[in-house]
Amino acid sequence: MSFWRLDTLFLAFLSLLALLTPLLGPVNEAVAPPFCKPLWLDHESGKPLSLNAKDNSLSFTWESKPPKTFSVKGTVTFEDVPKSASLLLAGPSKTYKLVDLAGYRNFDVDIDSRDVPLKLFLGLSPFVDVSSVIFSERGAYSLFIASDVKAHVDLNLNIYTGKWGIFGTDQRGRDVFRLTLAGIRISLLVGIFATLIASTLGMGLGLFAGYLGGLADSSIMRGVDVLLAIPTLPILVVISGVWGRGLWQIVFVLSIFSWMGTARVVRSLTLSLREAPYVEGLRALGAPTGYILARHFIPEAMPLLLAQMALGVPGAILAEAGLSFLGLSDPLMPSWGRMLHEAQVFGAFTSGAWWLIFPPGLGIASICLAFISVGRRFEEMADPRLREMAER
């Protein structure tokens, strides 16, 4: 049985993506209007345009229905103070004056079609959608500067249609595809670290309880019973509400409440190993307890522990997603649960924005399925009887 199968390849691919997340740049910034559809979903509106003007005029054609918004940003530098100058946007039949530049040598242009001053400047009502007025016709458009002195221009014209990127945008206009990619990192970090801490804790306490027996055993196992009897999600909600919402707080809280299963498994293994003849032999030879535990018990428990870990990761990922979904996570941390939380709270339903729900949801499910599949294989390696049962 080879290690590299679909599930492990998938997890390796995800880990690689998670490592590359910093290359995405800031994911929390708005890149387009809110609730844009994915590019491949919307065939009616045109492609979003992003054009840069270096010389005095910029020409393009607009062949679809009016865009949602547009913006012009950048600088205009004149060689001398102009007496008359303006930034114009010419359509097939009409020319609109966007800004009056007269009297300034350097001018920072920052126009958004949603700005009320622009609407008033154009002589429109504050409630009119400027882009639907200007881009109401199809044909050739040009952005240019009319002035009495020569101008150096560095302007960016962005025309936003109702579609953006591979997965569209969310309620703040953030790119959902990049948020989804960034979410991989959080899920993997929380899942793996919470499980690592929990299994270390569980293994330590399980070994301790099983090997020493007596009072240590009964008190640890009593603690396990108590923790197992406390309803998990409510206590997590209470603790993260009290403690704070950072990534490591969540990791820590999750690991405190998920070591019990491992402790039980390791304890029962230790109980059976403790009476094994070879261990008795080791003791008779004078091997110290620490040596026996480290050199014989831990390697013996390892396959089982690996399986427990791989099967524990989905639990931690789901718990983190649940907490984030309930709004108990850092709002600046782009996790999948947080995305679903925002989709629910900020009206993905009223705008029918299903593309906000599927990427994070299917992301969580696929990571969990992959870990479960890997865990099952570890389990079969640890206990070959399971394989026979599965084949039978």
Next chain:
Amino acid sequence: MNTLNNYWLRRVLSSLLVIAVVLSLNFFLFRLMPGDPTGSLLDPRFSPEAKQELLKSYGLDKPLSQQFFMYVKQMLAFRFGISFMSQRPVWQELAERLPNTLLLLFPALLLSAVLGTLLGVAAAKGRGRLTEKAVLLSGAISFSFPSFFVQLVLLLLLAHAFPIFPLRGSLSVPPPTGFWNLVVDRAWHMALPIASLVLLGFGSWALYVRNLMVKVLGEDFILLARAKGLRENEVLWGHAFRTALPPIVTIFFLSLPGVISGAVITETVFSLHGIGKFLLDSVLGHDYPAAGAAFYLMSLVTVICNLLADVVYTFVDPRISFRRLR
């Protein structure tokens, strides 16, 4: 008989221990919070005397140990104090919401247990057939798909795209008049939450029952029953299922805490006026008396369910009393 009493004594003692831990968590966690407990109630312009007065009225001027005993006494008597947010007794708020939560959880749990058991038995009977594959798949899905995602998708499909069910709430606003109209309206609102919980829950049930039944069906007494010429249904339900029943009953009770945990998420997704959403809202609104009481109530239910699981087990499994005695 002595051992049996000992067993029950141990069980009750450990339940009390759980309650003690929950109460201490409740007490100390909320006191670790930053800020002055009177901060949310008192305007900073009030005089220090007024603040002392308020602290005294809440008993916060006494030493911590005394406060703790007072707190435990109050909690055990179900006196939860006044909610910071609504300024109403917390007990009233909880009592108002409890029926909603029970109406959501019990039908859902019962339906998923019955459906899961039937499917699990069917899967064990028809090994390698489509039923078994479907059960295995639905089990895997219920383990790996986040519940809120499934519920959001159901909402999107059946409440937004095809508006068959309401998007939110547990009753129409304003509520319809007449008893039967009210019942129908309630059922219409609860249909989607309950259906989603059943959809998420039956898979693991079916998987569990199937595994138990497969094991039992492989035993010799089943072969004997078949050799006696009993009908297949008799063998399946009268012999095999009867043997697998005790663990199934235990799991029914042991799954209650998880279901209660799930209430927090389900009630949030569907905006239901229940205990789970109350806990979340109180935690988010820093309403400590309310949050503590809701958490205490949930833990209490969990502990009682664990005890009930043991009690019922002795009824369903006649061997248990002998085993404990030996």
